[in-house]
Amino acid sequence: MLSFITWTARPDIFILGNWEVRWYGLFFAIGFYVGYLMISKIFKAEKVKDTWADSLFMYVIIATVVGARLGHVFFYAWDYYSKHLLEIFKIWEGGLASHGGTIGILIAIWIYSKKVTKRSMLWTLDRLVIPTALVAVMIRTGNLMNHEIYGVPTDLPWGFRFIENIRQWQHGADPIFSLPSHPTQIYEALCYLATFITVYTLYWKKPKVKHQEGLILGIFFIGIFLTRFLIEFIKEDQEAFEANMSLNMGQLLSIPFIVAGIVLIVRALKKKPVYYGLEKTKK
Numbered sequence: 001m002l003s004f005i006t007w008t009a010r011p012d013i014f015i016l017g018n019w020e021v022r023w024y025g026l027f028f029a030i031g032f033y034v035g036y037l038m039i040s041k042i043f044k045a046e047k048v049k050d051t052w053a054d055s056l057f058m059y060v061i062i063a064t065v066v067g068a069r070l071g072h073v074f075f076y077a078w079d080y081y082s083k084h085l086l087e088i089f090k091i092w093e094g095g096l097a098s099h100g101g102t103i104g105i106l107i108a109i110w111i112y113s114k115k116v117t118k119r120s121m122l123w124t125l126d127r128l129v130i131p132t133a134l135v136a137v138m139i140r141t142g143n144l145m146n147h148e149i150y151g152v153p154t155d156l157p158w159g160f161r162f163i164e165n166i167r168q169w170q171h172g173a174d175p176i177f178s179l180p181s182h183p184t185q186i187y188e189a190l191c192y193l194a195t196f197i198t199v200y201t202l203y204w205k206k207p208k209v210k211h212q213e214g215l216i217l218g219i220f221f222i223g224i225f226l227t228r229f230l231i232e233f234i235k236e237d238q239e240a241f242e243a244n245m246s247l248n249m250g251q252l253l254s255i256p257f258i259v260a261g262i263v264l265i266v267r268a269l270k271k272k273p274v275y276y277g278l279e280k281t282k283k
Helices: 023-045 051-076 085-089 098-117 121-145 166-170 184-205 215-234 249-270 277-282
Strands: 012-016 019-022
Touching (some): 019 023, 023 121, 051 249, 098 121, 098 249, 121 215
């Protein structure tokens, strides 16, 4: 019986000189493109302005990249970046934090709602989180290809041996393998996929749900961040300072989103559905 899986997938698709194209970047780009198509379909079905989807796409891309980068810098590695400020801009070298990306998106959607839709943030977020859950699946798949963010050692038969000296191995060195470890990237990706299927189905199959402002967003927060909180218990620490923490940084940052998810769901179920524009005639 197979006692472990030796993972030797390369993180790069190809390398040209110093230019490296990675699966992580490709999955990220595919996620955003598919997300744009989904949002366009949703907005078209709701008969809102064609330009809203294009504007949202730009807001979200900028907010995700800037927020995720600054989240990594301030939440996980400020000791280093405070002494190397220019390296904050070297996003291509890695270092993005999903919690920072989420905060960035929330700020961007607040601005977007004020300037573009003139509707509540919750209206936009209830729709945006549908493709966002799918993007989360893509990102964790990219982490798998990068041999990063994996779990603690395990004797389960699906434990993965990841390459620890991935950069050196890419340039010809012999691989140094980790102990068989939990493939937490796969665990998270599967849970995020379940979250995507849930919010997608609720939006398209339960017409009333999309008018219960905050309900889909609340379910998304629970699905993504409760998953993150629980899986962190079997994940290797991302930074050395987490070694003596009862709950690591990822878990501490997840708690406010879990609480917000519960509050949003309770609030949405208590309040009357909200209708805008042409939707009022379809109640």
